[in-house]
Amino acid sequence: MKNLFHKLFSVSMALLLLLSTISWTVEKHLCMGRVMDIALFGQADDCGMQASLALLGDASIEKKQCCDNEVFTIQGQDNLNLGFSNFDFSQQVFLIYFTTSYLGLFQETTDKNIVCDSYPPPKIAEDLNILHQVFLI
Numbered sequence: 001m002k003n004l005f006h007k008l009f010s011v012s013m014a015l016l017l018l019l020s021t022i023s024w025t026v027e028k029h030l031c032m033g034r035v036m037d038i039a040l041f042g043q044a045d046d047c048g049m050q051a052s053l054a055l056l057g058d059a060s061i062e063k064k065q066c067c068d069n070e071v072f073t074i075q076g077q078d079n080l081n082l083g084f085s086n087f088d089f090s091q092q093v094f095l096i097y098f099t100t101s102y103l104g105l106f107q108e109t110t111d112k113n114i115v116c117d118s119y120p121p122p123k124i125a126e127d128l129n130i131l132h133q134v135f136l137i
Helices: 002-021 049-056 059-063 089-104 128-132
Strands: 024-031 034-040 067-074
Antiparallel strands (some): 024 067
């Protein structure tokens, strides 16, 4: 379960980084106040009204523009070179100690069991409980 959340978080952070660094361009073609076409990252298709007006040759209609193009551009981030050397010494020390202590929380500790397989237990010459008359009731 932990690995699944870790992978999902990693993928979402990678997508967030990708989407924040891309420059987005949205272009709309408006004809008589209505949206005729929307395009991402490219040119919006023309409605053909300008071409038909040019074929008619009417000068009074040509002066009056019925079509309009709107372009929205959102610039992406270009300054993503934040490094470890940009921090001062006390911040670097804090980050190092924090990450080592935080990662230490997720490591499983195993106690070392002392195995005495190579040495057999000593042979008992007399039963000490009977010798000292100590009985558990």
